[in-house]
Each structure stands twice: as structure tokens, then as C-alpha cells.
Amino acid sequence: MASSSDIRSNTVVLDTNALLMPFEFSLNIDSELRGLLGSCEILVPGSMLRELKRSSNKHAKAALELSKRYRIVETEKQGDDGVLDVAVRFGATVVTNDSELRKRLHEKKIRTIHLRSRSHLVLDEV
Numbered sequence: 001m002a003s004s005s006d007i008r009s010n011t012v013v014l015d016t017n018a019l020l021m022p023f024e025f026s027l028n029i030d031s032e033l034r035g036l037l038g039s040c041e042i043l044v045p046g047s048m049l050r051e052l053k054r055s056s057n058k059h060a061k062a063a064l065e066l067s068k069r070y071r072i073v074e075t076e077k078q079g080d081d082g083v084l085d086v087a088v089r090f091g092a093t094v095v096t097n098d099s100e101l102r103k104r105l106h107e108k109k110i111r112t113i114h115l116r117s118r119s120h121l122v123l124d125e126v
Contacts, residue, residue, distance in 0.1 A: 047082030
């Protein structure tokens with residue numbers, strides 16, 4: 001695991017599944033992120049909110065409510081492209097369990113954080 005001095009940014013972007021993690025896995029995402037990164041700014045792409053509004057996931061409404069605690073950043077791009085756009089613009093680390101998105105982010109040398117063992121977040125090296 002990287003030390004906090006190795007972290008390039010104290011900004012993180014949450015994708016849709018990251019917003020659902022607290023409700024699907026009883027995870028305190030704020031506490032987990034503070035443990036990994038210290039103080040950090042949390043961003044949510046506007047496209048993730050649109051995705052949640054269309055979602056049939058039983059936790060989507062709670063995830064939308066949670067998103068109000070964070071800074072919403074508009075992007076013209078949708079889905080994973082929206083997450084990638086915001087991460088690049090802000091030099092941010094991305095919280096996601098989406099393996100395809102993680103692969104794309106790593107190819108662009110963007111750090112990711114994912115859920116391990118359904119219980120805690122871990123920082124991926126790139």
C-alpha cells in the first residue's frame with residue numbers, strides 16, 4: 001500500500017457503483033477514504049447522477065441522497081467516459097469496482113481505489 005506522501009492527489013471521483021457501496025456492503029466510504037488518503041475532496045460526475053436516476057437498483061435513491069454530500073462536476077460525457085473525463089480534469093483517483101473502467105484508468109496512469117473482500121477499500125498502484 002502507498003503512503004500518503006505517494007498519493008498524487010487528494011481528490012477522488014466516485015462512479016455509480018462506488019456510490020452504491022455504502023448501502024450494498026455497509027461501508028462508510030468517507031471513513032475508508034480518509035484512512036487511505038487523509039483529507040480529500042470527493043467529486044461525483046453529473047453523469048453518475050443521471051445513471052442512478054435511471055437505475056432499478058434498490059439502493060439508487062439512497063445513493064442519490066448520499067451524492068448530495070459531495071461536489072457534483074458536470075461533464076458532457078456519459079458513463080465510464082464521464083468518470084474518466086472528470087478524473088483527468090482534476091488529476092483525481094477514481095473509486096470503482098468496474099474492472100473494465102479500472103483497466104482504462106490504469107492505462108492512462110490514473111490511480112484507482114476498489115472494494116476488497118466486501119469490507120474495505122484498497123488503493124491500486126499504476
